[in-house]
Amino acid sequence: MCQEVGHAIQLALSRRGLLKAGAGVSLAALTLMLGGVPVVAAAAATGADSAAPDFDTRLILLGTAGGPAWFPGSSRHGIASALQVGDLTYMVDCGDGAARQLAHALMRSNPKAHPFQLLEPLRALFFTHLHSDHVVDYNNLLLQGWTAGVGRRQPLEVFGPGPRGELAPVFQVPGLPRAEPAVAFPEAPTPGTMQMTDSIFRAFATDINDRIRDYLWPDIRGLVQVKEIPLPNMAGFVSPNQTPAPAMEPFPVWSDAHVRVTATLVEHAPVFPSFAFRFDSEQGSVVFSGDTGPCQNLVRLARNADVLVHEVIDAAWVDALFPPPLDEATQALKHHLLSAHTSIEDAGRIAEQAGAKTLVLSHVIPHNVGDDRLRVASRYYSGRLVPGQDMATVGIGRPRAA
Ligand SMILES: [Zn+2]
Numbered sequence: 001m002c003q004e005v006g007h008a009i010q011l012a013l014s015r016r017g018l019l020k021a022g023a024g025v026s027l028a029a030l031t032l033m034l035g036g037v038p039v040v041a042a043a044a045a046t047g048a049d050s051a052a053p054d055f056d057t058r059l060i061l062l063g064t065a066g067g068p069a070w071f072p073g074s075s076r077h078g079i080a081s082a083l084q085v086g087d088l089t090y091m092v093d094c095g096d097g098a099a100r101q102l103a104h105a106l107m108r109s110n111p112k113a114h115p116f117q118l119l120e121p122l123r124a125l126f127f128t129h130l131h132s133d134h135v136v137d138y139n140n141l142l143l144q145g146w147t148a149g150v151g152r153r154q155p156l157e158v159f160g161p162g163p164r165g166e167l168a169p170v171f172q173v174p175g176l177p178r179a180e181p182a183v184a185f186p187e188a189p190t191p192g193t194m195q196m197t198d199s200i201f202r203a204f205a206t207d208i209n210d211r212i213r214d215y216l217w218p219d220i221r222g223l224v225q226v227k228e229i230p231l232p233n234m235a236g237f238v239s240p241n242q243t244p245a246p247a248m249e250p251f252p253v254w255s256d257a258h259v260r261v262t263a264t265l266v267e268h269a270p271v272f273p274s275f276a277f278r279f280d281s282e283q284g285s286v287v288f289s290g291d292t293g294p295c296q297n298l299v300r301l302a303r304n305a306d307v308l309v310h311e312v313i314d315a316a317w318v319d320a321l322f323p324p325p326l327d328e329a330t331q332a333l334k335h336h337l338l339s340a341h342t343s344i345e346d347a348g349r350i351a352e353q354a355g356a357k358t359l360v361l362s363h364v365i366p367h368n369v370g371d372d373r374l375r376v377a378s379r380y381y382s383g384r385l386v387p388g389q390d391m392a393t394v395g396i397g398r399p400r401a402a
């Protein structure tokens with residue numbers, strides 16, 4: 001099991017001073033120097049661009065909202081990120097609005113792209129886990145993407161969790177034993193990525209057959225290759241409910257000529273499996289935490305990474321939102337929010353432990369939390385902190401020669 005992160009971390013006042021100096025330029029490119037290597041974060045909510053396209057490897061935050069993406073005072077899209085390496089794009093998660101955000105990002109990269117070919121650069125999609133806020137736009141990416149070139153250059157490869165295999169335990173309040181609720185779809189109550197994809201295609205069979213016959217399009221099912229990520233042998237693993245994230249070393253998932261992808265299990269119980277991913281390219285490394293509480297597996301995965309994209313929740317907001325006494329359902333929700341996610345402060349501690357050079361906060365809860373509140377993480381972290389905003393772009397490595 002993952003353990004809490006220690007608190008003995010030095011403050012880096014000079015770094016915080018630098019961040020304060022940049023706090024007033026939220027709509028402009030924010031160019032900072034990291035060990036002589038420029039890293040560019042563009043707050044592009046208004047379409048503002050930056051020098052990041054000059055980098056061969058770029059991280060784009062497509063959506064930065066954690067949980068359901070409709071929240072007063074926020075226009076953040078659901079959680080999704082893109083990593084562009086050369087002219088290929090790799091996507092992590094596919095939350096609410098992610099397909100449209102990806103299309104906008106690719107239009108920005110290539111304004112002259114034909115609309116039927118716009119999504120051809122999308123090489124692979126990785127699901128950290130199957131909570132709906134991470135997958136709800138998958139059907140949109142597949143079906144609308146079919147009209148925009150998904151899988152036409154080469155099949156889109158999709159990687160995600162296999163079936164959970166056993167039902168999650170029923171939340172129990174001490175002293176108030178609760179009976180088992182009726183199981184939804186008892187014939188297959190915990191499907192994995194392959195069955196989820198097949199179910200989407202079956203739901204849209206009318207549309208798929210129409211376009212195959214009327215437009216003579218290739219069957220969308222042949223343009224997508226889904227692979228469920230096999231778990232390695234894990235010492236100490238007992239079951240999804242007892243040991244959802246046993247201590248382990250990162251394991252390889254996939255590679256092509258441009259990126260090498262490794263993964264680890266993270267602490268997002270009762271979800272199982274719940275992955276974090278690391279992408280290594282010639283230009284550097286980017287780690288995506290997925291959803292997790294503070295987790296030493298993630299620290300190992302993110303060791304010395306150039307960029308760590310970490311989920312975050314404002315724990316003080318949760319406490320203020322749910323003061324006791326609470327009914328059982330509210331207790332269950334509060335327990336999940338605080339145990340399966342990482343506070344702003346702990347996100348800083350995790351990044352410090354890992355030695356990540358840049359920490360990007362995403363999967364933000366609540367969605368309307370201010371950047372100043374997110375910057376509290378820098379009290380515990382001496383690297384560069386980027387409070388995530390939709391469409392913000394971070395260049396990795398060195399810019400292309402002029
Ligand atoms: Zn989530």
Ligand SMILES: [Zn+2]
Binds near residue numbers: 129131291
């Ligand atoms: Zn989740």
